[in-house]
Amino acid sequence: MTTQQNTDRRANQIATTVVELRAFFAHHEGYAMLREQFEILLAERCAALAAGRPVEARGIAVIGDTGSGKTTAVRHLLRNYLPEAGEDTAEVASFQVPSPATLKHVGYELLNALGYPMNRLPTSMIIWRKVRFHLRERQVKFLHLDEAQDLAINQSDKEKIDVVNTLKSLMQEPSWPVGLILSGMPDLRSMLNMDPQLARRFHPVEFQPISAARSGGNIMQIVQAYGAKARLETASGLGERDFVERLVHASAHEFGRMIELIVNAIRERLYAGGGTLEAVDFAAAFRRATGVVDGVNPFLADQFQHLDTRMLRGGMEL
Ligand SMILES: Nc1ncnc2c1ncn2[C@@H]1O[C@H](COP(=O)(O)OP(=O)(O)OP(=O)(O)O)[C@@H](O)[C@H]1O
Ligand SMILES: [Mg+2]
Numbered sequence: 001m002t003t004q005q006n007t008d009r010r011a012n013q014i015a016t017t018v019v020e021l022r023a024f025f026a027h028h029e030g031y032a033m034l035r036e037q038f039e040i041l042l043a044e045r046c047a048a049l050a051a052g053r054p055v056e057a058r059g060i061a062v063i064g065d066t067g068s069g070k071t072t073a074v075r076h077l078l079r080n081y082l083p084e085a086g087e088d089t090a091e092v093a094s095f096q097v098p099s100p101a102t103l104k105h106v107g108y109e110l111l112n113a114l115g116y117p118m119n120r121l122p123t124s125m126i127i128w129r130k131v132r133f134h135l136r137e138r139q140v141k142f143l144h145l146d147e148a149q150d151l152a153i154n155q156s157d158k159e160k161i162d163v164v165n166t167l168k169s170l171m172q173e174p175s176w177p178v179g180l181i182l183s184g185m186p187d188l189r190s191m192l193n194m195d196p197q198l199a200r201r202f203h204p205v206e207f208q209p210i211s212a213a214r215s216g217g218n219i220m221q222i223v224q225a226y227g228a229k230a231r232l233e234t235a236s237g238l239g240e241r242d243f244v245e246r247l248v249h250a251s252a253h254e255f256g257r258m259i260e261l262i263v264n265a266i267r268e269r270l271y272a273g274g275g276t277l278e279a280v281d282f283a284a285a286f287r288r289a290t291g292v293v294d295g296v297n298p299f300l301a302d303q304f305q306h307l308d309t310r311m312l313r314g315g316m317e318l
Helices: 003-023 029-050 070-078 103-113 124-137 157-172 187-193 196-200 212-229 241-250 255-271 279-290
Strands: 059-063 092-096 142-146 179-184 202-206
Touching: 003 212, 003 255, 029 059, 029 070, 029 142, 029 179, 029 202, 059 070, 059 187, 070 092, 070 142, 070 179, 092 103, 103 124, 103 157, 124 157, 157 179, 157 187, 157 196, 179 187, 187 196, 196 202, 212 241, 212 255, 241 255, 241 279, 255 279
Parallel strands: 059 179, 059 202, 092 142, 142 179
Antiparallel strands: none
């Protein structure tokens, strides 16, 4: 085999490992709360249906900053409830709010996603009536809307009220109320709080920022578990408080961003020949992702606590 072929083979192996690592779901506290809440609501909904009793649909609002892992968590939770291709009914439908998020456009795209495209664009009222009809036809018990904060962004007060009323009408439809799972950034909370009737029907699940103080031991185990999947040892320094604090800070305190960083560090180590995962691999991964110079790399800088890791770009001095 030529040197070039050897290099290609190794790159392919590393790429396969990285893809496998990215597909792995790491459990966390926010996910446990979400799953518990969803299972309660689903069980109550099924019991009410079996008993032929009318139900009041309820909702879950999954709220967290960018990179906290909302989309990944809801996708993982719902994976067993989404319909197979060709199935007529679906317990759950999942949908990403499109841009621009006018009520009419959202309804139109939602109909499309439910498998009932319209070739003309009637009024918003007609579109949403059809949405409610098809949700009932397909027996959808829960509808997930990702990026739900966009429903209220850049909208006039009148449009925001229309959004709130539309969501309420889905949940209060007498013949087939639909539970909502809304995931989005913290602005989502203000949207729901616009209407006390809507807010009362939602259970909030917060994806809180991670902290070394609260979950240091857990974080160390996650790093080790990911390393082991890639057949790497983990340097003992990665269990120390200083490293965990740097990792949390570099991830802007967001769980998902931390996992991305761990996988990227593993990739650096694999390209460096494998062996033991070290802090320098994390520094290299951060450098590659952001282009920063070592002086502002949170894995290398002395005063890393003051670095704004959300904004670090292009090696600028902060
Ligand atoms: N539980 C998890 N296990 C493994 N990887 C995760 C997990 N949660 C998040 N990630 C990783 O973090 C990345 C960011 O997560 P995700 O896209 O779910 O965040 P988000 O909260 O939806 O962010 P945004 O608000 O920007 O859409 C994902 O691409 C995934 O690689
Ligand atoms: Mg998301």
